[in-house]
Amino acid sequence: MENAILHLDDIKILVDSFYDKVRQDALLAPIFNRVIQDRWPEHLEIMYTFWQTVLLGEHTYTGSPFPPHANLPVTKAHFDRWLELFFNTIHENFEGEKAEEAKWRASKMAEIFQFKIDRYQQTGSRPLL
Numbered sequence: 142m143e144n145a146i147l148h149l150d151d152i153k154i155l156v157d158s159f160y161d162k163v164r165q166d167a168l169l170a171p172i173f174n175r176v177i178q179d180r181w182p183e184h185l186e187i188m189y190t191f192w193q194t195v196l197l198g199e200h201t202y203t204g205s206p207f208p209p210h211a212n213l214p215v216t217k218a219h220f221d222r223w224l225e226l227f228f229n230t231i232h233e234n235f236e237g238e239k240a241e242e243a244k245w246r247a248s249k250m251a252e253i254f255q256f257k258i259d260r261y262q263q264t265g266s267r268p269l270l
């Protein structure tokens with residue numbers, strides 16, 4: 142299949158195109174930029190390894206995905222927009238099994254992150270994980 146996600150080069154296209162959209166988005170850009178500042182190249186490198194691990198089974202990501210999100214000032218609106226941009230990126234560039242898996246994984250992680258962040262904002266308690 143011509144537009145399948147098969148190699149690291151495809152992952153880089155996915156990640157670069159997605160964060161191009163994020164950086165142009167009035168709702169999300171300020172949240173990301175406040176934390177990342179001039180470290181965008183490093184953030185993109187981490188995200189290559191994350192999606193390479195999730196979608197290609199090549200275990201180059203060694204971090205913990207949730208902790209950097211625990212204290213972000215985000216609500217459902219931010220996650221909805223994040224998913225909208227991610228789905229658009231997939232739609233514009235890819236198709237096939239891994240493309241569908243990427244959308245499914247992103248949705249699941251967004252759901253879990255949002256649940257944990259909501260609980261954190263309501264109780265003020267520190268997340269255990």
Ligand code: HEM
Nearest residue numbers: 172173176187191204205206209215219220223247250251
């Ligand atoms: C409103 C939605 C989101 C916002 C505002 C957001 C923001 C951020 C920010 C600012 C960082 C960088 C932290 C740093 O470099 O210090 C980060 C890292 C990361 N994000 Fe998100 N994110 C969102 C949703 C997601 C979702 C849905 C996923 C999963 C598919 C995800 C996966 C990751 C991963 C894997 C990292 C790297 C963590 C590490 O350092 O190992 N994010 N995010």
